[in-house]
Amino acid sequence: MKEFFINILQFFGLAWWVEIVTDSPRCTYYFGPYFTAKEAEYNKAGYIEDLQQEGAKGIKVAVKRCKPGNLTIYDDSGDRFDRNAKPAFSGQM
Template sequence: MNELLTSFLDSLGLAWWVEVTTDSPRCVYYFGPFPNSKAAKESQAGYVEDLEQESAQNIVVKVKRCKPKNLTIYDDVADQSSRKLSGILSSQF
C-alpha cells in the first residue's frame, strides 16, 4: 500500500526525494521517492555514508519534493576544469 501511495505521489511530482550534491566529483544525486519528508530524512545518512566511502567531497543534502528526470547528474566539464585548476595550483607550491 505504501509503495502504491509513493508511486502515485511521484507521478504527481509530490513525492519526497533526497538530493545530494558533491563538488568532487561534481554531481547531483537523487534518492527516492519517499512518501513523506520524515522517511526521506531517515534514509539520508546511508546515502551520505556511501558517498563518503567513495571519497566524495563537500557533500550537501536537501530533502525536497520534486520529480527528477535523471537520478544522477554528472557535470564532467566542470569536474575536469576543477581538476586541471587543482593540478595547476598544486604545481605552483
C-alpha cells in the same frame, strides 16, 4: 499499498527525495522516492556515508519534493556552474 501511494505522489511530483550535491566529483544524486519527508530524512545518513566512503567531497544535502528526470547528474565539463541559476531568455532575435 504504500508503494501504490508513493507512485501516485511521484506521478504528480509530490514524492519526497534526498538530493545530494557533491563538489568532487561534481554530481547531483537523487535517492527516493519517499512517502514522507521524515522517511527521507531518516534514510539520508546512509547515502551520505556511502558517498563519503567512495571519496566524495563537498557534500550538500536537501530533502525536498521533486520529480527528478535522472537519478545521477554528472558535470564533466570542468566548468564551475551555479546549480540554482535560472536561465535568462530574451524575446529579441
